[in-house]
Amino acid sequence: MVDYRREGNVAILTVNNPPVNAISTRVKDGIYECISRAKNDTKVSVIVIHGHGKHFIAGADIHGFSGQRESSKVVATLPEVIAFMEASNKPIVAAIHGTALGGGLEIAMGCHYRIATKSARVGQPEVLIGILPGAGGTQRLPRLCGLGPALDLISTGRHIKAPQALKLGIIDKIVSDDILKEGIAFAKAVIDKPLNGRRISTLPVKDAENAEQLISAANASVRKRQRGMMAPIWNIKAVAESIKLPFDEAMEKEAEYFTVLVTSSQARALQYAFFSERLAPKWEVPGVASYNTVKPMNIKTAAVIGAGTMGTGIAMALLNARIPVTLVEQNKQFLEKGVKMIQDLYAGSVRLGKLTADQAKYLLSNLKTSLSYDDLSTVDCVIEAVYENMALKKEIFAKLDNACKPSAVLCSNTSSLDIDEIASATKRPDKVIGTHFFVPAYYMRLLENVRGKLTSPETIATVQSLGVRIGKIPVVVGNCDSFVGNRMLGTYTSEAQFLLEEGALPHEVDSVIKDFGIPIGAFEVSDLSGLDIGWRIRKERYEKLEKSGKKHDPNARFINGERFSPLGDTLCEKGRFGRKTGMGWYRYEKPGAKEPFIDAEITTLLEDYSKKHNITRRKISPQEIFERCFYPLINEGFKVLEDGIATRPEDIDVIWINGYGWPKYTGGPMYYANQIGLDKIYDTMCYYYEQHPTSSHWRPSALLRDLAKQQLPISQWGKQVASRL
Numbered sequence: 001m002v003d004y005r006r007e008g009n010v011a012i013l014t015v016n017n018p019p020v021n022a023i024s025t026r027v028k029d030g031i032y033e034c035i036s037r038a039k040n041d042t043k044v045s046v047i048v049i050h051g052h053g054k055h056f057i058a059g060a061d062i063h064g065f066s067g068q069r070e071s072s073k074v075v076a077t078l079p080e081v082i083a084f085m086e087a088s089n090k091p092i093v094a095a096i097h098g099t100a101l102g103g104g105l106e107i108a109m110g111c112h113y114r115i116a117t118k119s120a121r122v123g124q125p126e127v128l129i130g131i132l133p134g135a136g137g138t139q140r141l142p143r144l145c146g147l148g149p150a151l152d153l154i155s156t157g158r159h160i161k162a163p164q165a166l167k168l169g170i171i172d173k174i175v176s177d178d179i180l181k182e183g184i185a186f187a188k189a190v191i192d193k194p195l196n197g198r199r200i201s202t203l204p205v206k207d208a209e210n211a212e213q214l215i216s217a218a219n220a221s222v223r224k225r226q227r228g229m230m231a232p233i234w235n236i237k238a239v240a241e242s243i244k245l246p247f248d249e250a251m252e253k254e255a256e257y258f259t260v261l262v263t264s265s266q267a268r269a270l271q272y273a274f275f276s277e278r279l280a281p282k283w284e285v286p287g288v289a290s291y292n293t294v295k296p297m298n299i300k301t302a303a304v305i306g307a308g309t310m311g312t313g314i315a316m317a318l319l320n321a322r323i324p325v326t327l328v329e330q331n332k333q334f335l336e337k338g339v340k341m342i343q344d345l346y347a348g349s350v351r352l353g354k355l356t357a358d359q360a361k362y363l364l365s366n367l368k369t370s371l372s373y374d375d376l377s378t379v380d381c382v383i384e385a386v387y388e389n390m391a392l393k394k395e396i397f398a399k400l401d402n403a404c405k406p407s408a409v410l411c412s413n414t415s416s417l418d419i420d421e422i423a424s425a426t427k428r429p430d431k432v433i434g435t436h437f438f439v440p441a442y443y444m445r446l447l448e449n450v451r452g453k454l455t456s457p458e459t460i461a462t463v464q465s466l467g468v469r470i471g472k473i474p475v476v477v478g479n480c481d482s483f484v485g486n487r488m489l490g491t492y493t494s495e496a497q498f499l500l501e502e503g504a505l506p507h508e509v510d511s512v513i514k515d516f517g518i519p520i521g522a523f524e525v526s527d528l529s530g531l532d533i534g535w536r537i538r539k540e541r542y543e544k545l546e547k548s549g550k551k552h553d554p555n556a557r558f559i560n561g562e563r564f565s566p567l568g569d570t571l572c573e574k575g576r577f578g579r580k581t582g583m584g585w586y587r588y589e590k591p592g593a594k595e596p597f598i599d600a601e602i603t604t605l606l607e608d609y610s611k612k613h614n615i616t617r618r619k620i621s622p623q624e625i626f627e628r629c630f631y632p633l634i635n636e637g638f639k640v641l642e643d644g645i646a647t648r649p650e651d652i653d654v655i656w657i658n659g660y661g662w663p664k665y666t667g668g669p670m671y672y673a674n675q676i677g678l679d680k681i682y683d684t685m686c687y688y689y690e691q692h693p694t695s696s697h698w699r700p701s702a703l704l705r706d707l708a709k710q711q712l713p714i715s716q717w718g719k720q721v722a723s724r725l
């Protein structure tokens, strides 16, 4: 795990624990033993520590925080090992490449010098997995780079690149990519330099005079940006101790706060989410194929059909990954509008300093436009993002099938439609797949890849690998109405509207949702994305019903015996499309304005509606609002597993965290259900199903019932699911 060798008077410690040199007990012990050996070796005058492979050290091994820890051969804890390094009379140089994160940066700060390659990144991301830098990071970093930057880095968990780390004084020098050679050369040059000023624990905290202001600004930022998370608050508290107490006493506080966090349910949930996100690209269709049995096609060029909200965002996601894109529209005017949208967004990034003008120019140079499918004969992949209309999508897929080379993969960004029916318009259904991006597509990390009945494993592998390449978290799901995310969302939005029928107001429902940690309420988000989108989809469904001989009554509260709320349609008929029209479930100062106000007109509309339908309005408690919005959603997640639409609970959680703003610190809906207790969820579902028998989303899932009885850990649900399919 840690190799020791000597080159002349330089001892070289190589940390070798693939894939990221995480600090396991054996790595920690290995470092201690090698430092002891170097200290005792009279031929050694200086020590270099570096990492084998792609990283210096990416932090403590996260598995160790919740799982069984290996027993240690040496008694010293990581903070003690770092103190031992710092106390060494032989200089120690950390030679950093890749990343030095968490405990990795803490080890580097226990060294007397830090050099790094230009592309290296450093950071204290512990807050993101619910803990704090418990090996001296909260005390050494403010001494090294100042209180303000330390509070920022530790409370946000963001990584910074070497040039910024150099400016902040976190590293001493940027060197060439031959990091070991550079480390040895640097070490030789500092052999005789005094170490007094190089032991960070002995230095004063920089910016201490502005502590009060900096700490209150950090707390204010946490309240705004990381609402509901306990780790940022404890991280700030730990850093603040560096001002109040001598180093050793502050280290005791750090250990105390670390213990509070590491045993918290938020930390467990965040660590579960960390590994779930890394599991998602490793897809598996039980009994068919998996990521390690199939090779993806290499996508060198792509096309996007439709330059609206989604098409432009998808084109940018591809361009950002240096994939040349041909953007196709139905006419010149729409095409120009779409291109302008892309140009404006890149110009905005330049203004914000996220891109240089040259970078933006380069990215745009890879964008081609066309009004003809004849220009798509050589592309490897096409992503269609036109209106949500089956007839239109089928027409386009038939044309693509004719125009594109036989090996091209044809994807649809549909958010709800049947992938098999779309594929049936082509002679290559094996190469057709849903690639469901989320708005804004250049930013949102989720990519729901929807496999049809005939989609080939190679096509699945291709879009999964493309997803990773463009910086998304790709999740494979099966084909059903609205797939995983929107299918579960449907239960939540229906129930939110039923609550309005029975007595709640939009802002009351939204505030319960936001108090739980979802950044935006159900009605606020509906106003934001536009009520007309859902209305258009529903109208298509009403037309289908009418075609099958069933007349649709616009006031109907039931469709096919299922409870239904026509309130959304009523609002659209009044031109209340949401923010864009200045009114929806809320009122806005003007069309396009962001701040929602409670609208008396909506209150009256709801009261009249309830009266008309003989519904006695009542005060609905926050607890009931919570259960009615979230329990059917969770239950639907179990049904999704039951149907084989998702194969792992982790995938559902990844979808909800990354596509719908579900608070990561609860782990996602499935993990959260496990925390609440499946038996409690099941009993509550049974109770409400009795009250609302005409809403099938209250019918408890059989899988939920069985798992509630078995009390299995979430890691074993997937096996249960597979055994039932």
Ligand SMILES: CCCCCCCCCCCCCC(=O)CC(=O)SCCNC(=O)CCNC(=O)[C@H](O)C(C)(C)COP(=O)(O)OP(=O)(O)OC[C@H]1O[C@@H](n2cnc3c(N)ncnc32)[C@H](O)[C@@H]1OP(=O)(O)O
Pocket: 019, 020, 022, 055, 058, 059, 060, 061, 062, 063, 077, 078, 079, 099, 101, 102, 103, 104, 106, 125, 126, 129, 132, 133, 134, 135, 137, 255, 258, 275, 278, 279
């Ligand atoms: C009186 C009481 C006394 C008490 C004494 C107190 C003692 C306390 C001592 C404990 C102190 C611990 C202090 C500490 O500082 C804690 C930490 O360091 S926590 C860890 C911090 N580090 C991170 O969070 C980094 C996480 N990793 C990443 O951000 C990325 O992986 C990285 C940027 C490094 C690489 O990204 P990428 O190339 O995209 O690869 P992947 O993300 O896909 O990862 C590849 C592979 O590696 C696994 N992995 C990554 N990091 C870790 C890790 N830290 N631990 C374990 N495993 C890790 C990842 O899961 C992938 O593997 P898969 O098999 O694919 O899942």
Ligand SMILES: NC(=O)C1=CN([C@@H]2O[C@H](COP(=O)(O)OP(=O)(O)OC[C@H]3O[C@@H](n4cnc5c(N)ncnc54)[C@H](O)[C@@H]3O)[C@@H](O)[C@H]2O)C=CC1
Pocket: 305, 306, 307, 308, 309, 310, 311, 328, 329, 330, 334, 385, 386, 387, 388, 389, 392, 396, 413, 414, 415, 416, 436, 437, 438, 439, 529
């Ligand atoms: N807007 C959203 O939040 C999300 C939408 N989706 C899905 O993405 C798809 C597109 O949605 P939006 O971008 O919101 O729609 P949009 O209305 O903004 O854009 C659709 C574009 O398709 C173009 N178009 C129509 N017919 C065409 C044709 N024959 N050839 C070329 N272009 C044509 C239109 O001119 C328009 O520019 C839909 O299937 C939708 O369900 C998926 C995820 C989120």
